[in-house]
Amino acid sequence: MASITFREVEGSSPKYWMLLGFFGLFVLFGALAWNYMHHHGHVVTGMDNQIVWGLPHVFAVFLIVAASGALNVASIASVFNKPMYKPLAPLSAVLSLALLLGGLLVLVLDLGRSDRLIVAMTNFNFKSMFTWNVFLYSGFFVLVGIYLWTMLDRSVKSWSKAAGTAAFIWRLTLTTGTGSLFGFLVARELYGTAMLAPMFIIMSFAYGLAIYLMVLAAAYAWTGRALGDAVMMRLKTLLAVFVAAVLYFVVVQHMTSLYFTKFHAVEAFILRDGGSLTTLFWLGQIVIGCVVPLVILLSSLGKQRTWIMIACGLVILGGVAQMYVTIIGAQAYPLDMFPGLSEKSSFFDGEIHTYAPSMPELFLGLGGVAIALLATTFAVKVLRLLPASLDDASVAKLEH
Numbered sequence: 001m002a003s004i005t006f007r008e009v010e011g012s013s014p015k016y017w018m019l020l021g022f023f024g025l026f027v028l029f030g031a032l033a034w035n036y037m038h039h040h041g042h043v044v045t046g047m048d049n050q051i052v053w054g055l056p057h058v059f060a061v062f063l064i065v066a067a068s069g070a071l072n073v074a075s076i077a078s079v080f081n082k083p084m085y086k087p088l089a090p091l092s093a094v095l096s097l098a099l100l101l102g103g104l105l106v107l108v109l110d111l112g113r114s115d116r117l118i119v120a121m122t123n124f125n126f127k128s129m130f131t132w133n134v135f136l137y138s139g140f141f142v143l144v145g146i147y148l149w150t151m152l153d154r155s156v157k158s159w160s161k162a163a164g165t166a167a168f169i170w171r172l173t174l175t176t177g178t179g180s181l182f183g184f185l186v187a188r189e190l191y192g193t194a195m196l197a198p199m200f201i202i203m204s205f206a207y208g209l210a211i212y213l214m215v216l217a218a219a220y221a222w223t224g225r226a227l228g229d230a231v232m233m234r235l236k237t238l239l240a241v242f243v244a245a246v247l248y249f250v251v252v253q254h255m256t257s258l259y260f261t262k263f264h265a266v267e268a269f270i271l272r273d274g275g276s277l278t279t280l281f282w283l284g285q286i287v288i289g290c291v292v293p294l295v296i297l298l299s300s301l302g303k304q305r306t307w308i309m310i311a312c313g314l315v316i317l318g319g320v321a322q323m324y325v326t327i328i329g330a331q332a333y334p335l336d337m338f339p340g341l342s343e344k345s346s347f348f349d350g351e352i353h354t355y356a357p358s359m360p361e362l363f364l365g366l367g368g369v370a371i372a373l374l375a376t377t378f379a380v381k382v383l384r385l386l387p388a389s390l391d392d393a394s395v396a397k398l399e400h
Helices: 014-040 055-070 070-077 083-109 113-121 129-153 154-183 196-223 230-259 262-274 278-296 305-332 357-383 393-396
Strands: none
Touching: 014 055, 014 083, 014 278, 014 357, 014 393, 055 070, 055 083, 055 129, 055 154, 055 196, 055 357, 070 083, 070 129, 070 154, 083 113, 083 129, 083 154, 083 196, 083 230, 083 357, 083 393, 113 129, 129 154, 129 196, 154 196, 154 305, 154 357, 196 357, 230 262, 230 305, 230 393, 262 278, 262 305, 278 305
8 A cells, every 4th residue: 555645634625614514503403303302202203102113213223234334345455355445444444433323322312211321231131132232332333443543553554454354243243233133023023034134234235335435435526636437436336236135135035024924914014005115115225225226336327426426325215215114114014912813902903003203303313314424524634544546546556
């Protein structure tokens, strides 16, 4: 990497401070939304005792999953020793930490009584995946922080590969744990499958890389630095592979469920009879999130940066739709309390539950996204994360 010089962003222009102010405004809206929900209770949201995980959880889980995937570029550089990716690794590590920070803040602030977090941190039930995730999330911050240190400090650079390998293994474990949160919930028929663990891993690859590509392109365009086609084409091809893998796992998951008679009803709900959830699945998750991006990335359109950014944006939108269908859809379908038997009471037995997100929920979720982007924008100003140039000539020297 002798031909690559890293420089921080000056961050003195009015546009930079306007960008910080824009993200800060959404952080403020998120804080006000949390205060409103905290003061009045969750009764002011669309959540109830049937839909207990609402739109904030959709944003939170999406950000947490994307955080793992955003580290993928750095992992390719260190674990698999690909020289072209090494200049891209510091931004990859910082973005992954920022996304996890935003996701966890939304998760914590949506608890209802955020001050009770101390209970979860001091009383552990090791039969619960929620307990294990406390250690997985905190461990991710530590390991990726150490990994970033080895990349930025030449005195400890010899430890970079070991730190990167540890972070790579940990992030796979973290995403497996996040998928297992749902996979172990056998009471919900749409969950309760081991497919969700590897599915969340490949989803993280796609979502994280899409966000990383947009942040990288924006950073170089707005600072007037050179970003060659070699980097963009390599990353967009990798994104196409990940998006195709997500589509494959979704098809396999639903085909597997359709094979078993006991899942026919819930599959019919998601695939045909779920109203807005069915529309979100087919139009949002499949068409917008997978099919259209694949067409763009694998056709001649994928050679144009504007279309690559459109494809990345569609993957992100499709990812949010996928999380919404996964989290809300499973709760909307009634619980099968006693398989093979029928039960009757006055408590919504056998009824499809409805859910309409409220504005405070939306702004809390967007506040988490803004925190992640605000942290990343500030980090590129104070740390040397971005190479001064990633033109094709500089990148070619790395591979020879």
